[in-house]
């Protein structure tokens with residue numbers, strides 16, 4: 089463990105603020121405060137424990153001593169990765185990312201396939217005047233459920249009259265989850281590769297589709313001088329300025345789920361709501377735990393790539409139950425991971441999960 | 453030694469400034485007490501009771517405030533501030549601005565007819581009650597206020613702020629004390645020495661969204677809770693929330709203290725004890741109340757304090773080691789999510805009222821004050837003092853006491869007021885000798 093991290097852990101006062109807000113502590117054998125305590129004493133930590141963390145960031149945002157528990161968890165994982173003591177599925181995700189630059193191991197030259205679903209051409213970013221890049225994200229480039237998101241957002245940006253380009257097959261995984269799994273070496277490689285492309289093509293601005301990519305590009309790629317935003321920020325601005333409007337009507341009760349990497353960790357709460365409020369007919373509802381206290385869907389921190397023991401109730405299910413109680417018909421999210429985790433329990437309970445852009449496409 | 457030709461300026465009329473002023477005055481020194489608010493008394497007069505004795509705060513402080521008003525050596529200037537200062541030898545030439553009160557202090561009998569008649573009656577959020585409850589635009593902040601006189605709030609008075617009002621107050625006042633032509637006064641005065649006692653503000657926990665302050669009804673700060681408990685408060689001393697008596701109380705300590713996230717790495721010194729006090733007040737008034745207190749460690753230092761903590765526990769307040777991660781909305785109640793560390797269990801505790809023991813911050817205006825006087829402040833904005841002479845500032849002849857230099861409870865503030873007064877006299881005596 090780096091000396092700086094170890095020193096931070098020594099200042100933990102065991103106040104329990106981290107556990108009190110952690111979506112995993114309590115319901116699973118994981119207890120983040122206890123991990124900090126054991127780390128202080130360099131005691132053995134059962135090797136399954138660090139993998140429960142979803143990297144939601146609540147602990148790090150709130151810790152009064154700035155111990156950054158979620159970062160300590162990453163260090164604990166790093167040690168396990170180094171020793172090869174990690175769940176098989178994660179091992180596979182790392183290898184896949186090393187070879188194909190995406191955790192699912194899909195062929196790199198299929199990364200731009202989603203573009204075929206568009207009825208207009210999207211240029212390579214080098215061919216744009218603005219040098220504005222739409223950063224797609226692995227899951228949205230490959231997963232059949234999520235592929236529609238970049239397609240939608242591309243259409244919406246075009247409708248709003250905004251020029252943008254893509255990197256196509258040259259885009260590599262952003263590495264946000266890879267760093268959180270504890271493979272900082274691989275993360276640095278991905279960062280280097282993407283930064284290389286950004287520099288080569290003179291990228292000035294990045295519109296990230298996934299909050300996870302936005303987080304990495306904005307906060308973990310160092311001082312790049314490139315402006316990074318989430319697509320909801322762009323659309324909200326277009327709507328406010330009048331360059332994007334929705335003639336259709338969407339007469340549904342929609343509840344908005346704040347993704348941890350968009351909300352808690354990057355303070356983007358209002359833009360997605362402003363967008364939904366601009367949809368005619370839509371009634372916007374709120375969870376009892378919303379904004380800063382939004383309950384994590386458990387899709388982050390590598391949890392998307394493997395299953396922890398399923399004896400514990402999924403937070404996604406808790407979320408869906410709450411949505412139902414509040415009278416929602418549709419749960420809207422602005423993150424592909426949230427869409428994926430929420431969808432199963434929602435379908436079971438007769439609710440529908442939609443990514444924000446899917447609602448917008450119905451009224452455009 | 454005769455000091456009757458000596459003048460000292462005391463800035464701030466809380467318990468710290470009052471202590472220093474009375475001490476100096478008792479030695480024959482002429483004291484000008486400058487208070488920016490409408491009354492002296494500071495935060496202590498906002499408190500219901502004081503730990504660890506549970507004495508009524510007003511009963512302890514009020515006589516001292518009256519003493520200030522009656523003492524011939526003390527000239528009290530309320531709603532006043534310092535505008536500039538130039539050094540003159542060992543002394544100071546200080547510019548003072550007395551803002552208008554719009555009520556003639558010699559004529560006002562504090563009968564209150566004006567406030568009854570004011571068209572803004574019941575419409576202005578009351579600062580003294582931490583904005584809980586409403587007052588009129590002409591008002592007296594609380595019944596025991598010193599000066600014991602009404603005043604006009606220029607920002608909320610329709611006539612002063614917009615030039616348009618039927619001025620019902622003027623008709624109501626039998627002594628003709630109201631004077632809208634009052635423009636206040638500005639002048640310069642010479643002082644041989646200055647004592648600063650600007651006190652403190654409390655941390656605003658709105659930014660800690662996970663605790664629900666400002667978004668969830670029933671989440672209040674410690675100082676708001678003092679007002680809710682106080683007989684001069686918005687509910688006349690009944691502990692009420694929306695007219696109903698809460699039964700389940702959850703107190704959270706260390707909100708904005710010992711906390712890097714809000715930039716205050718220090719302990720505020722008073723919150724552990726005032727929370728224990730709050731628990732005692734609740735137990736006394738609501739016999740069947742459920743009381744929970746979340747703590748990191750209970751700082752009950754010195755004589756009488758740990759004993760007080762134990763009494764609080766005996767009275768059935770459940771101390772939970774662990775700071776809640778979140779306060780969320782439940783079914784007609786608040787839900788506090790907390791790791792009860794000593795049992796190793798995660799708990800979701802239902803509560804009607806959550807009281808945040810918010811920490812201490814320097815008064816917002818202390819920066820301006822210090823800039824005018826060229827006084828150094830520490831990284832948090834408290835006035836910087838000498839390590840072994842805790843009333844000594846970087847400026848020769850300017851002393852500090854009370855919360856202005858860092859967290860202190862009332863006994864410590866009183867001690868520091870005495871220290872500042874004696875250092876001040878020492879300084880004056882030296883000046884007289886040279």
Ligand SMILES: Cc1cc2nc3c(=O)[nH]c(=O)nc-3n(C[C@H](O)[C@H](O)[C@H](O)COP(=O)(O)OP(=O)(O)OC[C@H]3O[C@@H](n4cnc5c(N)ncnc54)[C@H](O)[C@@H]3O)c2cc1C
Pocket residue numbers: 463464465466467468469486487488489491492493494495496499501502503504532533534649650651652653654674675678722726729815817818821853854855856860861862863865
């Ligand atoms: C919720 C709560 C409960 C508490 N309970 C207790 C308790 O039970 N027992 C206990 O011992 N302590 C208690 N305390 C602590 C106690 O309130 C303080 O120790 C005490 O009030 C400090 O007095 P002070 O004179 O230094 O400051 P203050 O009380 O803040 O007074 C400062 C005065 O200076 C004036 N002022 C400020 N700046 C200027 C300026 N530039 N020009 C002119 N005037 C100015 C202000 O208007 C104010 O009147 C409690 C504190 C809190 C927050």
Ligand code: SF4
Pocket residue numbers: 099100101102103104105106107120121124150151152153154155156157
């Ligand atoms: S919140 Fe920070 S200081 Fe408190 S127990 Fe967790 S890591 Fe330690």
Ligand code: SF4
Pocket residue numbers: 106109110111112113120140141142143144145146147148157158161
């Ligand atoms: S990042 Fe989230 S899941 Fe991980 S330990 Fe912190 S609070 Fe728990």
